[in-house]
Amino acid sequence: MFIALLKKQMKILFRSPSEVFTLFVMPIVLILILSYALGSIMGGDSEMTTIEMAIIHHGDEQEQFRNVINDLPPNLVLDQQAIDNIENSLPVSLLFEELTTDKEMQNLIHVTQLEGKSLAEVKENGDYDVVVEIPQNFTKEFLQAKFFNQEKPAFNVYLNESEQITSTIVKDLVDYFQLQYTLQSELSENNIQINNTALPSAQINSTIRTVDSLEEVTSSVYYTFSMAVMFMLFVAGTLAGQSFIEKNTHIFDRILLARIHLGTYLLSIIVSSVVFTLLQVLVLFSFSYFVFHISFARWELFLLLTIVFSLVIGAIAALLSSINYRSNSAGASNLFSTAIVAILAFFGGSYFNISSLSPFLAKVGMWTPNGAALDGYLTIAQNGSLSDLLPNITILSFLAVLFMLLAFLLFPKRGGIV
Amino acid sequence: MIEVVNLSKNFKKVTAVDQVNLYIEPGEIVGLLGPNGAGKSTTIAMLSTLISPTEGDVLLNQKSILKNPSDLRGVLGVVPQEIALYQDLTARENLQFFGSIQKMAKQVLNKRIDIVLEQIGLQNEPKKLVKHYSGGMKRRLNIGVAMLHEPKYLIMDEPTVGIDPQSRNHILKTVKTLNENSNMAIIYTSHYMEEVEFLCNRIYIMDKGRIIASGTKEEIKAVLSSENTVHVKLEYHSKGFVNDLLEQPMLSNINAKEGEITFTVAKGMDFLPMLLSLCEKNNVILKSFQVEEPTLEDVFLHLTGRALRN
Numbered sequence: 001m002f003i004a005l006l007k008k009q010m011k012i013l014f015r016s017p018s019e020v021f022t023l024f025v026m027p028i029v030l031i032l033i034l035s036y037a038l039g040s041i042m043g044g045d046s047e048m049t050t051i052e053m054a055i056i057h058h059g060d061e062q063e064q065f066r067n068v069i070n071d072l073p074p075n076l077v078l079d080q081q082a083i084d085n086i087e088n089s090l091p092v093s094l095l096f097e098e099l100t101t102d103k104e105m106q107n108l109i110h111v112t113q114l115e116g117k118s119l120a121e122v123k124e125n126g127d128y129d130v131v132v133e134i135p136q137n138f139t140k141e142f143l144q145a146k147f148f149n150q151e152k153p154a155f156n157v158y159l160n161e162s163e164q165i166t167s168t169i170v171k172d173l174v175d176y177f178q179l180q181y182t183l184q185s186e187l188s189e190n191n192i193q194i195n196n197t198a199l200p201s202a203q204i205n206s207t208i209r210t211v212d213s214l215e216e217v218t219s220s221v222y223y224t225f226s227m228a229v230m231f232m233l234f235v236a237g238t239l240a241g242q243s244f245i246e247k248n249t250h251i252f253d254r255i256l257l258a259r260i261h262l263g264t265y266l267l268s269i270i271v272s273s274v275v276f277t278l279l280q281v282l283v284l285f286s287f288s289y290f291v292f293h294i295s296f297a298r299w300e301l302f303l304l305l306t307i308v309f310s311l312v313i314g315a316i317a318a319l320l321s322s323i324n325y326r327s328n329s330a331g332a333s334n335l336f337s338t339a340i341v342a343i344l345a346f347f348g349g350s351y352f353n354i355s356s357l358s359p360f361l362a363k364v365g366m367w368t369p370n371g372a373a374l375d376g377y378l379t380i381a382q383n384g385s386l387s388d389l390l391p392n393i394t395i396l397s398f399l400a401v402l403f404m405l406l407a408f409l410l411f412p413k414r415g416g417i418v
Numbered sequence: 419m420i421e422v423v424n425l426s427k428n429f430k431k432v433t434a435v436d437q438v439n440l441y442i443e444p445g446e447i448v449g450l451l452g453p454n455g456a457g458k459s460t461t462i463a464m465l466s467t468l469i470s471p472t473e474g475d476v477l478l479n480q481k482s483i484l485k486n487p488s489d490l491r492g493v494l495g496v497v498p499q500e501i502a503l504y505q506d507l508t509a510r511e512n513l514q515f516f517g518s519i520q521k522m523a524k525q526v527l528n529k530r531i532d533i534v535l536e537q538i539g540l541q542n543e544p545k546k547l548v549k550h551y552s553g554g555m556k557r558r559l560n561i562g563v564a565m566l567h568e569p570k571y572l573i574m575d576e577p578t579v580g581i582d583p584q585s586r587n588h589i590l591k592t593v594k595t596l597n598e599n600s601n602m603a604i605i606y607t608s609h610y611m612e613e614v615e616f617l618c619n620r621i622y623i624m625d626k627g628r629i630i631a632s633g634t635k636e637e638i639k640a641v642l643s644s645e646n647t648v649h650v651k652l653e654y655h656s657k658g659f660v661n662d663l664l665e666q667p668m669l670s671n672i673n674a675k676e677g678e679i680t681f682t683v684a685k686g687m688d689f690l691p692m693l694l695s696l697c698e699k700n701n702v703i704l705k706s707f708q709v710e711e712p713t714l715e716d717v718f719l720h721l722t723g724r725a726l727r728n
Contacts, residue, residue: 001518001519001521003518004514004515004518004519005519007515008504008507008511008515011506011507011511012504012506012507015506015547016506249500249501249502249503250498250500250502251502251503251504253466253468253496253498253502254496254498254502254516254563254564255519256468256491257466257467257468257491257494257495257496258491258516258519258520258521259488259491259492260519
């Protein structure tokens with residue numbers, strides 16, 4: 001009897017050309033388009049555009065350093081070791097060194113030091129994504145602040161807002177540099193050994209992680225998973241819509257009269273959704289495997305995550321069905337398919353990496369079913385382990401249970417004409 | 419036996435069904451006759467355990483089924499007014515699905531599907547998707563699904579709405595044969611008087627949520643036993659002629675539709691001279707007239723002052 005409910009559902013879905021197109025063909029088309037169109041800024045299979053940075057320094061740092069040391073009051077005596085330490089950690093030199101000597105940084109940022117040019121001239125020129133302007137007596141004021149507890153000077157960073165992603169990355173880098181430099185200075189002032197303390201290399205805070213332990217993902221990998229999770233959401237709306245047709249045409253009455261328990265009916269919606277999403281994922285992942293050669297070597301983790309996410313989809317389908325039945329309209333499933341999926345896709349990072357806009361939004365996205373699933377897939381693709389996946393599995397399991405409970409609570413207890 | 423006792427249903431401030439009482443015994447065909455909006459479908463939905471009544475009870479063999487509808491559902495087959503079928507499945511697939519959820523054994527089900535397809539006249543097109551069927555074929559399959567598991571009671575809610583006369587005749591014959599051969603009790607709701615008159619042993623007439631008459635065909639018609647029904651055909655319709663008829667005290671239940679007029683008149687009353695003089699006065703040519711025993715339609719008109727299909 002339960003099998004009959006599932007078989008019927010599968011036959012109806014596969015006989016609807018528009019549903020098959022939406023759930024199978026559309027995601028494939030979008031994976032293709034987005035992988036190629038946005039490949040240039042995603043890294044991996046194509047290089048990210050190098051960020052052009054200009055540093056305008058209006059003064060001579062060495063000269064300022066020497067002047068400060070020479071002008072120190074007689075009561076402040078420094079030995080040669082201390083003078084060398086200060087000379088080796090002059091802020092402007094250190095910033096330049098940090099940005100130009102690291103190999104990974106060289107791939108990301110191209111730094112040009114400009115002498116004697118005005119800021120207005122450089123900004124007007126428009127060749128640079130980021131301009132860092134160091135004021136005339138920056139190093140001098142910085143050292144004096146250190147010795148005499150005066151107010152610390154600031155340097156200015158100008159970001160080209162039209163290059164949002166690159167600007168965000170550079171802002172992160174500069175913030176990180178300032179933080180680390182301040183930390184190191186404090187350690188030094190408190191006589192804690194700093195000779196062997198290297199400045200940690202900067203990390204880009206992003207959902208497409210480039211953390212050392214994880215591999216980089218390509219745009220085709222990213223969009224295979226982001227489109228898969230987004231289009232899996234549509235399964236919930238589609239199945240809930242179809243279940244409402246059963247109510248509207250009084251087929252549901254016949255199901256009730258056959259003494260099928262309401263719980264069994266809802267469960268059939270959940271299981272149908274799970275089976276359908278598994279088929280959908282199989283098709284989409286097979287496509288990416290053959291076309292983009294994406295590896296699914298760690299298939300057991302992919303399977304685990306897909307099953308848990310499919311359960312969430314099933315639970316959403318059941319919940320939408322319950323709301324449809326209760327409100328006696330297909331409004332809930334229609335709203336879900338036409339608007340809510342788009343919103344979830346935005347927060348979940350299906351269109352682009354949401355953390356490039358705001359880390360807060362990225363955190364919100366992790367609590368969307370598709371966001372948690374996408375992050376999980378990317379973690380596996382970057383060689384993450386089962387323990388790396390646990391937060392995602394936990395969130396998805398929680399959402400599945402929550403939606404299922406709501407679905408069973410909201411489902412009306414009788415059918416018929418109301 | 420299924421009994422409905424003082425059944426009422428209110429939807430907010432509207433009373434759709436008001437203190438309805440009826441019963442059906444095994445093997446009989448009972449008609450529920452009434453115009454659209456009379457409350458027939460709501461009564462059927464309560465009787466089928468699909469909605470809860472506001473008041474009253476439904477009994478199966480003198481046992482209330484309101485709290486535990488399962489027993490009644492086990493002996494019921496329901497043909498809803500809507501086409502309750504999957505449009506993207508074939509006739510056979512629909513029957514297979516609905517038979518499976520009735521927990522019919524596979525072999526029994528396959529045998530029953532063949533029998534039912536033949537009974538409803540779809541044996542030659544079982545593999546066509548339902549969406550490609552004509553309206554009449556869909557209606558027939560709608561009935562086939564309900565009788566697949568051989569229920570003791572079959573409830574049919576306006577099963578011939580919107581179909582061609584050929585399919586309608588086929589359905590009526592199928593229902594009659596089903597009742598005669600299998601002793602299946604049938605509740606048949608309709609606003610077509612002639613269908614109910616053809617099929618049913620006992621009839622309930624419903625209007626505005628209430629049962630306004632009940633009994634056998636003969637008992638109901640006896641309401642008008644002292645009267646005859648006269649059908650008059652004119653060459654063309656005349657408003658003045660109808661207005662003059664309405665002023666005649668000896669005539670009642672006057673129903674005029676284009677060139678045809680129906681009224682009732684007391685038996686033995688000589689109405690012909692009056693009719694001819696009114697024709698002359700209004701320059702109307704009388705084509706024919708026919709005096710008949712009253713029909714259920716006449717009874718309904720007599721009881722409510724309205725025609726069934728108005």
